[in-house]
Amino acid sequence: MDLQSIKNRFGIIGNSPALNHALNVAVQVSATDLTVLINGESGVGKEVFSQIIHSLSARKHNPFIAVNCGAIPEGTIDSELFGHEKGSFTGAVEARKGYFETVNGGTIFLDEIGEMPLGTQARLLRVLETGEFIRVGSSKVQKTDVRVIAATNKELLEYTQTNKFREDLYYRLNTVPIRVPALRDRKEDIPLLFRKFVVDFAERYKTTPVQLEDDAKNLLISYPFPGNVRELKNIAEQISVLSTNKQVTGRELTGFLPEQSGNRLPVLAHQPATAGSANEFANEREILYKLFFDMKRDVTELKKMFLEVLQHGGASVQMPGNFFNDALMPEHKPMEVAQPVIGATHQAQPVIIGSNGDIHDHVEVEESLNIMDKEKELIIKALKKHKSKRRDAALDLGISERTLYRKLKEYDIEEL
Numbered sequence: 001m002d003l004q005s006i007k008n009r010f011g012i013i014g015n016s017p018a019l020n021h022a023l024n025v026a027v028q029v030s031a032t033d034l035t036v037l038i039n040g041e042s043g044v045g046k047e048v049f050s051q052i053i054h055s056l057s058a059r060k061h062n063p064f065i066a067v068n069c070g071a072i073p074e075g076t077i078d079s080e081l082f083g084h085e086k087g088s089f090t091g092a093v094e095a096r097k098g099y100f101e102t103v104n105g106g107t108i109f110l111d112e113i114g115e116m117p118l119g120t121q122a123r124l125l126r127v128l129e130t131g132e133f134i135r136v137g138s139s140k141v142q143k144t145d146v147r148v149i150a151a152t153n154k155e156l157l158e159y160t161q162t163n164k165f166r167e168d169l170y171y172r173l174n175t176v177p178i179r180v181p182a183l184r185d186r187k188e189d190i191p192l193l194f195r196k197f198v199v200d201f202a203e204r205y206k207t208t209p210v211q212l213e214d215d216a217k218n219l220l221i222s223y224p225f226p227g228n229v230r231e232l233k234n235i236a237e238q239i240s241v242l243s244t245n246k247q248v249t250g251r252e253l254t255g256f257l258p259e260q261s262g263n264r265l266p267v268l269a270h271q272p273a274t275a276g277s278a279n280e281f282a283n284e285r286e287i288l289y290k291l292f293f294d295m296k297r298d299v300t301e302l303k304k305m306f307l308e309v310l311q312h313g314g315a316s317v318q319m320p321g322n323f324f325n326d327a328l329m330p331e332h333k334p335m336e337v338a339q340p341v342i343g344a345t346h347q348a349q350p351v352i353i354g355s356n357g358d359i360h361d362h363v364e365v366e367e368s369l370n371i372m373d374k375e376k377e378l379i380i381k382a383l384k385k386h387k388s389k390r391r392d393a394a395l396d397l398g399i400s401e402r403t404l405y406r407k408l409k410e411y412d413i414e415e416l
Contacts, residue, residue: 003027006056010048013196014189018181022049029176030056035128037113037173038151040180043228046151049178050109053149062106065099070115074406077120079136088137100133100144107147113173114154114165121166124148128172148173183225183232190221193229197236208246210239215250223257376411379404383413 003023007013012023029036030053038046047066054064072080079089083098099108110116116124127133128148132141150173159165183190194212202209212220225231238256239248378397386392394404407413 006052010052012045012048013192014186015192016181016186016189018179019186019189022178022180023052025176025178026052027056029053029178031058033057033147035147035173035175036149036178037156037176038149038178038180040151040153041182041228042153043230044180044182045229046153046180047109047111049180050107050149050151054107054109054147057107057147059106059147063103064107064109065103066109066111067099068111070112070402073402074117074409077117078123081120082123082133082135084136085138088135092137095135098133098135100127100146101142103146104144105146107149110148110150112152113150114152114156114159118164118166121169125166125169125172128169183228187221190225190232191217193232194220194236197233198240201237201240205240207240210243210246210248212253213247213249216248216253219250219253219257372411375407376413379407379411379413 003020006023006027012019026036026049036050036053038049040046050066051064054060067081069077078084079092079096079098081098081100083096083101084092086092086095110124123133127144127146131143131145133144134141156165156170156174160167160170183193191212195209198209201207227234235256239253242256243252245252379393382393382396383390386396390404391401394401397404399407
């Protein structure tokens with residue numbers, strides 16, 4: 001089957017060299033049983049490539065199933081993939097077959113493989129190497145003949161260096177790599193895709209397809225499309241429904257394109273923001289950065305306060321918000337902070353001096369600066385705020401519900 005026939009069959013539009021190369025690799029590897037790892041950003045159409053490989057393989061008449069590893073809770077993914085025995089865990093009222101058992105002889109597409117827990121990765125590695133698996137709660141080894149196609153929008157090789165992904169599993173999956181190009185890397189295909197989408201929407205809504213003026217077409221091509229083909233399709237649908245003119249100008253198109261604000265999360269000054277690291281600043285890392293900058297602000301305030309103490313030579317210094325007066329001295333007596341001893345070999349502790357000259361024992365107010373403690377504290381506050389509703393708490397924290405579930409287990413936080 002030639003390349004154009006494959007594009008027509010699976011609805012693939014475009015002629016960029018990078019796209020054609022990825023399709024050629026998919027066609028060539030389909031006749032084998034080799035494991036394939038499909039790399040590409042979210043929205044580029046990685047699942048279509050898995051369907052192409054299965055449809056052109058000798059397994060095409062056997063089952064095909066697509067599994068999103070990031071959408072299955074960590075506590076149930078082993079059961080989903082490998083099955084379980086009755087009574088193996090709470091809620092297991094009967095035995096159940098997993099995907100590797102029901103799809104025997106066919107193909108399993110494991111999307112977002114980078115989200116798979118480490119324990120499940122070890123089970124998957126055994127299936128790939130020996131074709132054997134064990135149901136949850138069982139000791140009986142079973143055999144299966146399943147071809148595995150995996151996909152990810154992460155850089156798994158970097159994940160192996162931080163122990164987030166097994167290195168041996170990575171090389172086992174990466175037998176044949178296929179990299180699906182991002183839409184911004186195949187700009188010549190953007191007008192073709194847009195035209196296809198607006199024609200489809202015009203047929204659906206019984207209207208005339210919109211057309212782009214030259215300035216609008218150039219503006220569309222220059223847009224980076226962080227959401228890739230999926231985002232282009234959404235924009236095409238918006239224009240088809242909301243545009244008052246069938247000839248869309250560049251000025252009108254601007255109203256449909258999201259503002260290119262870039263990454264709004266803080267970035268360390270010595271660390272350049274790259275496309276490959278942008279995804280690392282999502283979800284729970286946003287919380288950590290917030291903690292970093294809050295602590296940095298507090299430390300800066302403390303530095304200013306003690307610098308003022310040194311400059312005034314031990315003179316009375318008004319603390320921000322009358323901290324010592326309100327919290328440590330109920331009588332609200334005037335206080336001074338003793339001047340640090342010059343030449344001391346260790347950092348001096350603050351000493352409280354009353355108005356009568358008496359020296360009181362130093363008072364230390366310590367706050368944990370441990371990031372994990374702060375993260376646990378924020379999670380507990382969010383759960384209390386939303387009355388233990390995980391979904392609302394996760395939304396407030398800016399992380400996924402699955403990540404919140406994992407954090408609850410990691411920090412041993414009980415339901416509030």
